[in-house]
Amino acid sequence: MDERIEKKTWTPTRLLLLAGLLLLVVAVVAGLRTSAGPAKLNVDPERLTISKVTRGPFQEFVPVDGVVMPIKTIYLDAPEGGTVQHILVEDGAALAPGQPIIQLANTDLQLEMVNRETAVFDLMNNLHNTRNLLQQNRIQQLNQQAEIDNQLREAKRLFDLNETLYQEKVISRQDYQQAKNNYDYQRRRRQLSRQALRQDSLAMREQISQMTQSVGRMQSNLALMRRKLDDLTIKAPAAGRITSLNAEIGELKTRGQRIGQLDMLTGLKVRATLDQYYISRIFPGQKGEITVDGKPYALSVKKIFTQVTKGVQVDMEFSGPVPPDLRRGQTVAVRLALSDPTVAVRVPKGGFNQKTGGNWIFKVSEDGSKAYRTDIRLGRQNPDYYEVLEGLQPGDQVVTSSYEGYDTMGELELRAKPQ
Incomplete structure (x- = not known):
């Protein structure tokens, strides 16, 4: 006789399906609870830098x-070109005003100096000779003037005498007229002689003045030439320390080339x-x-x-x-x-600002177990601190290290890793 087998309600398959369904419901509920609150992350405090917010002096x-x-620095350039003949000081030496530094040699400049000296000497000789000639000519003219004056006096004496004798009818009219004509001639002759002497004197003075001015210009040029020769000896314009001296014996330096600099000791x-x-x-x-x-x-x-x-x-x-x-x-x-010193609420600088832009920060709870995301507003900064305008108070503890990997979190659980 057959035995009836009753069908079981809770089969293993049904039990597995039910367990899976329960797990799914738990997961969904946990997900909903997680999405409803801030994201949390467990972090070892030793991996973070926790700093204290303080009130104190702040300067940007x-x-x-x-x-x-x-x-002050004086640059030394070669005023004249030439070959370096002597280096008279060492680089870094302290110099007195006018102390020689480098001696240059320039044969072309020296030859030109000799030629100019010769030209000045020749011009001065010409001036001396001209003065002698003009002086001799003036002496001759003065002698002639003296002779003319003497002849005029003699002609006047004869004319006065003949005029008296003519009035007394002692001499003829012919003798009287001859004496008068000679007297008039000598007066005219003296007048022309004095005029010629005066013009010669003016011409002589003008000629001597022109030659003197020429000699003066030549001597001025010669003095300039001597100064150019003196410039071949480069000297310290003031007291200081010679640096960056750039010269070697036999080296050719052109005009205006930099040879070093003089640092003032002031x-x-x-x-x-x-x-x-x-x-x-x-x-x-x-x-x-x-x-x-x-x-x-x-x-x-x-x-x-x-x-x-x-x-x-x-x-x-x-x-x-x-x-x-x-x-x-x-x-x-x-x-x-960049600003005057002030007193401000400040937070030490750190890597947190790269992720937050200074808009929020993780603030540590009073018991130190958590760090919450807190909105803040920062102001000025210097290499050590940010100025806090809103969101924090002196004494608050904040995380100032980098937020790499934490920037999406709303809360950090500060738990040390078990040993």
Whole structure:
């Protein structure tokens, strides 16, 4: 007799299907709960940089590299071309005003000097000879004038005598007229002689003056030539230290060629190049600072170069004492202030700003177990701090390290990894 087999309600297949369905429902509920709240991520605190928000002094400044330079530099160029004959000082030597540096030789210039001296000597000889000739001529004319004056006096004596005798009817009219004519002739002769002597004197003075002026011009040219010869000895125009001396014995230097520079010993300055972004924020008198051996030294902007190529170039001078061990060409780190010192809420700089743009930050809870995403607003900055305008208070703890991989999270669980 056959036995009836009852069909089972909970078969293994049904049980597996039911378990899968339950798992699916749990997953969906968990997903809905996750999407409804902020995304969380467990992070080891040792991988983060947690900084404290503080209130303290804040100043906006830009760090730049500056090069130490003398406060004034005189460039030394060859005023005349020539061959280097002697180098009288060494590079880096301290020089006194007028101290010779390099001796050049120029045979063409020396030959021209000899020719000009000869020309001046010849002109002076000609002037001397001309003066002697003119003086001799004047003496002859004065002798002639003296003779004419004597003849005039004799003619006048005879005329006066004959005039008396003629009135007394002692001599004839012919003798009287002859004496009168001779007297009139001698007077006219003296008048013409004096006029000729006067004109000769004027001509002589003009000729001598012209020759004297020619000699003066030649002597001035000769003095200039001597100065050109003196320029073959290159001298220090002022007290200073010779640097970048570029000369070798036997080397030919052309006129105007740079042979070195003279650094004045009156002080030092710092020259720095800033990014063009700061061109509108730089002005004369702006304050800066360098630190040497742990001690700060104040600087002040004295000159802003108008030509902008790879940046804005400025010269800064020391407002107070100068570091004693500072040397020309040394590179120093300059903190150039862009604002006056103030007191502000500040947060240390870090990599977080690259992902957040300064709009939010992870703020650590009071118990240190979590970090929440918090909206903030940042203001000015310097290489050390950001100025906090909104969202944080002094004493808050924030994550300032990079947010790479965390930027989509809303909350960080700060849990150390088990050992």
